[in-house]
Amino acid sequence: MKISIIGGSIAGLTTALRLQNTGHKVSVWERRSPTSSGGFGMLLDQKTLNHLTSLGLDLTPQLQKVIIYEAHDVHSGRIVRHGLDGSFAIQRSTLIDHLRKKINTSSLNYDFEFTHFEPTFGNSIQRACFSNGHKIEADLFLGADGVRSSVRNTQVPGPDLPPVKTVEIVGISEMDTLPPKSRNTFKKYIHQDRGIAFGIVPCGGNKVIWYFQIDNNKWPQALGSLQQRNQWLIEELAHWPIQVRRIAMSGGLENTHLWRTTDRDLPLQFHRGNTLLIGDAAHPLLTFTSQGVGSSIEDAVTLGFLLDEYTNNPHRNLDDCLSKFATIRKPVLQGHLENGRDLQQRFLGLRPHCLDTYPVSA
């Protein structure tokens, strides 16, 4: 069976590697260039790391173990600490590079932007078309093209994306020194009524990934041009502890990235005919629980298992196999969705805030 994956980020690459490992014929079609991986970093939990190890990735030297979560109430100065069992920070580019190196180069195609599927009678797609005029044929198409997925819009639209309620401004800073304790502590500074939080995740050596989490209804400036945003951030930082100011300013605000974080109700099915959605294309999750990456990797592992079973079964039926994917994944994803929404409501002040409730992994 020929499998084409549209989108070559975490979900697309992990699925390609998993399928390649058991002999499936798979190709990846990514709109970005091979030199661009973008993004800063992420937290992985032990289960996600075990999945990556089982796929043949040894990330140990690149991982920063994070063992403490420390929530600071900026107003009162109160600090609450929790132990984090098995959390690891990694730079996004490192994870993407490791995945790419394991996949046959001939299977990876860059600068291919999917535009549409050729119309067919019935649900089964034969050809995907790209903006450069190229067309590909496959028996199974996997849409791994992220939150605003074109594959999803054409094949499995489901519920609309709701309006964005929180945005994140993310950056990376290399400090001159980082106290030993800060090297494995994930810190979050919370300004309870201000609608802003600041997170710091150590990611190896003196480097930290940091982010402002912002209620964009309260602070529409966060959605302005880079210049307007930075002007506002510089003024805003005056209200924050010196540690926060030092970290945010030392990376250079011009190198930050703005995330419009959102989620979406799960569709009834993740597939239609021979097109299946995976990763954020299927189930965008709010960043409060840090489950986006782990969920994409779990999709890859689950799908790999189901497609192995499908190809080895003489009485196979693709529709049953893809339905089974939704049956297995939906209850887990629904839990992450609800958890993320609860944490977002607390952050927005719509439910009582509690310093003691901490994100599952970040």
Ligand SMILES: Cc1cc2nc3c(=O)[nH]c(=O)nc-3n(C[C@H](O)[C@H](O)[C@H](O)COP(=O)(O)OP(=O)(O)OC[C@H]3O[C@@H](n4cnc5c(N)ncnc54)[C@H](O)[C@@H]3O)c2cc1C
């Ligand atoms: C540039 C970037 C940086 C990120 N940085 C971070 C980060 O620092 N921390 C974090 O926790 N999460 C980050 N994420 C999000 C994280 O990767 C996802 O939430 C999660 O891993 C799910 O991954 P995904 O592969 O489903 O989606 P995504 O990671 O969003 O990947 C979707 C991929 O599809 C490609 N694509 C989109 N449309 C098309 C098209 N029409 N044709 C072909 N290809 C297409 C995109 O270029 C992208 O590579 C980032 C995502 C991106 C795209």
